[in-house]
Amino acid sequence: MTDLLPRDVLTDILRRVAPCGLAISRCVCKPWCNIIDTHRLLHVDLLPHLIGGIFINFHDLCLSSEFFSRPSTGPIVSGNFNYLPHASVVRDHCNGLLLLHCYAYEPATLYYVVNPTTQEDDVDLGMVDVGNLYLAFDPTLSSHFEVLLIPKASASRHRTELDPRVKGMEWPSSPYMLHVFSSRAKQWKERPFVRGDEAAGTLTNLRPG
Structure with a gap:
């Protein structure tokens, strides 16, 4: 998809993904990970935390x-x-x-x-x-x-x-x-x-x- 869509269009699409889905998308490929990290799309505070017990x-x-x-x-x-x-x-x-x-x-x-x-x-x-x-x-x-x-x-x-x-x-x-x-x-x-x-x-x- 990174070859089919301009980077700004893909960024706009990823910006609309829910936090949990965005965390999964980050693991799809390096270009996606780079876009998510560069634009700080993933709000870590909204992701599930580690299990405390x-x-x-x-x-x-x-x-x-x-x-x-x-x-x-x-x-x-x-x-x-x-x-x-x-x-x-x-x-x-x-x-x-x-x-x-x-x-x-x-x-x-x-x-x-x-x-x-x-x-x-x-x-x-x-x-x-x-x-x-x-x-x-x-x-x-x-x-x-x-x-x-x-x-x-x-x-x-x-x-x-x-x-x-x-x-x-x-x-x-x-x-x-x-x-x-x-x-x-x-x-x-x-x-x-x-x-x-x-x-x-x-x-x-x-x-x-």
Whole structure:
């Protein structure tokens, strides 16, 4: 491509590539690497950092997450959440942020999103209904994050007869309403999502056997 396109055109194309893709493009060939470095197109601060450690949840230690890291002379990431008001377990993570499930007597359960490197910007999600929470965060696009609440399927073994009119309904429906927490608005809102592919099945297919 370096032979087919003028250097300024190729530079303009590379300037539009996202940081992670640009880091990969830098390894394609020496001319590309030279263009990226000469024009300082790659912002290193937006690239993923080295792994400081990993959090592990043990089934027998349900009220805490254990942090493991290699000895380092660089900045240390603490796995201690003593700056939060209650014991915490890591439920999800995304690009350096952690979604923590905090246990307490009043209220019964809380969720926080924290940056373990800075121990700052802890955002209280409040009490959350039964469901699975997933964290979405891309620092190359925004400094804000979102948390999606995916309802849990009922685990009840007691089968109740479905209304014949809904037995063949697709699941999930499209559009499907989900509760989404926005750190920008600091509140939960319902948002419609449209399926990008075929349905997982029908309501009849998803019922326990």
